[in-house]
Amino acid sequence: MAGAPFASSPREYSPTTPDADWFRAPRTTKGTGVSEVFSTNPVTGVATPLGIHETSVEEVVQMGRRSLGAATTFATRSLEWRAGLLEAMAQALDDDGAAIIAAANEETGLGEGRLTGELRRTSFQFRFFASVVRDGGFLEASVDHATDTPMGPLPDLRRQLEPLGPVAVFGASNFPLAFSVPGGDTASALAAGCSVIVKAHPAHPNTSRLCVRALERAASQVDAPVDLLQCVFGVAAGVSLVDDVNVRAVGFTGSYRAGRFLFDRAQARAVPIPFYGELGSVNALVITPRAAGARASEIGAAMVASVTLGAGQFCTKPGLLFVPSGRDGDEVVSAAREAMSASAGATMLSSAIREHYDAGVAALLDTQGVEVLARSSSGSGPSGAGAVLVEIALDTLSGPDASILDTECFGAVAIVVRYAQRERLLEALSDLEPALTFTVHAESDDDWGPVLIDLGRQLAGRVIINGYPTGVGVSWSMHHGGPHPATTSALHTSVGANSMRRWLRPVSYQSVPDAWLPESIKEDNPLGIVRRVDGQLRA
């Protein structure tokens, strides 16, 4: 079979070294020479000082110490109390929703509709984690009574997962709520029993500040430890967080370049710490000949809608669209062109992101074999951008410019790849970089289905049939992750119940008297949670 499972990453990244560009890029201090924090409206380009300053390295060190103290107190509270804290935080976000959405819209231009949905998702996420905390299964509690084995007697041994301690979270540009201050990393770390210090993304500092206030108010209402959640501003503060001796793990959502820089830094520490970087990817979407035969227009239009959603600013945006040659495929492309031409330009998150997008598109259009299929209308204002759909032949993917084609361009651009033969398609797919998602459009009795799924599971963290990858739900079974370069840790997810596992470490208790054991592993199971007892799961 051409699709070699366990595909490695054929085009490798060179290790990243400190990069002055990256340090400069996200700063919002517009030539003022001081580290004041500005809130910038991407529609107008107007930058308003917020009356706060970027966090100094000394402040970060103090915040790290306070975070450790907060974590220590937090770890003594009950799971029920912790669930209540998360619910109070959800309620506070809902209560402040109007102000938060207005600020986020001013800073991101994402629109009230999208931001209302994102806030709903964000408070749902806190409530979901409250239910996961109450369930208690995340503790992986297990009890092995003393016993004889073929290797000799074993003492009484019990195990549960315990919080790592202070966690640093880097807010993402593209989700001012769901992947920022009140986002999944924060919620899952708090749910795991860790304190949190968020590095606010410079694209939405005011939104971040309002969210911190809402979460702090909720924490105070339930008498949470002071400094359970803190927030820093500025790139230097972010780097200091990764270096800080009291920080025990990092959650990051952003670009490969910034993520790899921080990952390297976290691993080079005297005491290395886990760094969970969700770095985005080029997501493949494959349409089989039979799917094209059955649903050409529908798929063509819908895949463009997925590409242009939110100005293409999704790490799960489908970037490579594999369309069969021939008439059915032509019909897919025709519907896609039509949808793209009818699309409106959009406001990107910042002028810096728009500049990166423009540069990425320009590089793509300069690449031999790339032809423009359609453009949306252009955007207006300093962050305005139009969407672009281009086409290449399958062989171009293995040509000299392969790395340009298989590198994420953050924004509403996608490449239609026309293929003729199944074997050649499978070869090309198995040469792709691993990604967050892999989407297949196939008919239900399509014999391409199993082959493509088998390839997809090797290449990606989530395989989608007859859907689009841009939706990422919060649930038990969601995996939002994937092999490098999609993330820096293929073992873990940044979304869903299992994202809590990133902030927990096991501890075993050997022959510890019942009175001295944590609740979860006392003999009579006072928490009433699922446990593995003498090897058997007991619900």
Next chain:
Amino acid sequence: MAGAPFASSPREYSPTTPDADWFRAPRTTKGTGVSEVFSTNPVTGVATPLGIHETSVEEVVQMGRRSLGAATTFATRSLEWRAGLLEAMAQALDDDGAAIIAAANEETGLGEGRLTGELRRTSFQFRFFASVVRDGGFLEASVDHATDTPMGPLPDLRRQLEPLGPVAVFGASNFPLAFSVPGGDTASALAAGCSVIVKAHPAHPNTSRLCVRALERAASQVDAPVDLLQCVFGVAAGVSLVDDVNVRAVGFTGSYRAGRFLFDRAQARAVPIPFYGELGSVNALVITPRAAGARASEIGAAMVASVTLGAGQFCTKPGLLFVPSGRDGDEVVSAAREAMSASAGATMLSSAIREHYDAGVAALLDTQGVEVLARSSSGSGPSGAGAVLVEIALDTLSGPDASILDTECFGAVAIVVRYAQRERLLEALSDLEPALTFTVHAESDDDWGPVLIDLGRQLAGRVIINGYPTGVGVSWSMHHGGPHPATTSALHTSVGANSMRRWLRPVSYQSVPDAWLPESIKEDNPLGIVRRVDGQLRA
């Protein structure tokens, strides 16, 4: 409370750079100038050529490719078949037991009694993992049916864990079986569905070869993919394994220095991979005044037995023994001196390890405030060594030579630390480096118990009451790990059922037709395993 939870690592390690010494140290080629592999008897010092050569870098690359092919085939086999493979491997080790134990005894001097027990543990471990594979819980299978949520409709989503691909395993010096070719890393990686390439430890190449033969025979009997298990010899080959593009994760048991070097290398790759280093530690054992009052002689003798077990060549050897001042404590020390003086010297695993041990003891004895309490008789031959018990006052631990006292010395040496006040003891303990284990001797209604357990869970991966840390059982609840510097990944264990989690990554399947789903997450649960369905665990 003086014992600050989430204690950080106050004395930090400097990042390790490539180290010519380390490269030279473990080589067994005794000045021959060629990379022939020698089997050295530590009792006589006689080195016998095995008629094989160290593995070249080119060979490693080829083996990596073949391992990827084997992993691909392996992943298609059923869980039941996989369990049968593990059982066949257990049986083959038992069948070849006499020859393997004889070879191991010649190469390690550990004695037939200990090695017979270690083989029993090793084959038990394969059978244990067979039961864990059949149980299927390790897949973390979950099914979320399509539903409506407050954040909108969610599609059908299902999740399971899948094998990472080829795993590199570094055999340990001190367990020629249980932590080497047929050890826990190998067994857990195979159980997870991964292929394995082991780097044989130079202290027991012949044992390694015999074990490879036994495991290969078993694999062949059940028609396993060729090259499912491979073995390399030599330091350069080991480093190449960590670099190899087809290797997806590394399991390592050994020294901090070698482990950190390889960890850094694994993280600096173009595609970083998980590196699970179990690096040993200085394990604290605390005797409360009441325990000393009740069981002075018993504890004094037993703790020395734990220190001298296997010539002290255990990563869980208790290295710091906290004994109260006063008469009861004196009685503990007196019993310990007696036991130590009555101990026989022992043969260490190699002359190189004995040299390191001698150097470590010499550095300790040179340290101000260190007094010798007792010595065993001395060992004979090139690898012979005597055991040593020394004493310091509590304050010495926070003095200028703290790092010497809190650095692992691999071998039968331990430091008795006399303490007077509980608060000072707790302060000193909370300043210790994190470790694999933390042991407390306390009476059942001793009010020191909870305080010390709370401290222990922050400092170590396993907390032991009224026992000794050198026993590490294979079970569901065993955690063999701990915060850095005990390991390079506090989230995972190298022993027990959960060690399989190291070699697995999640994959989600969205809206995939039942016929195309992996068995574990098909609607009607054909494997009959425990799954989380719509958020509820169903056993």
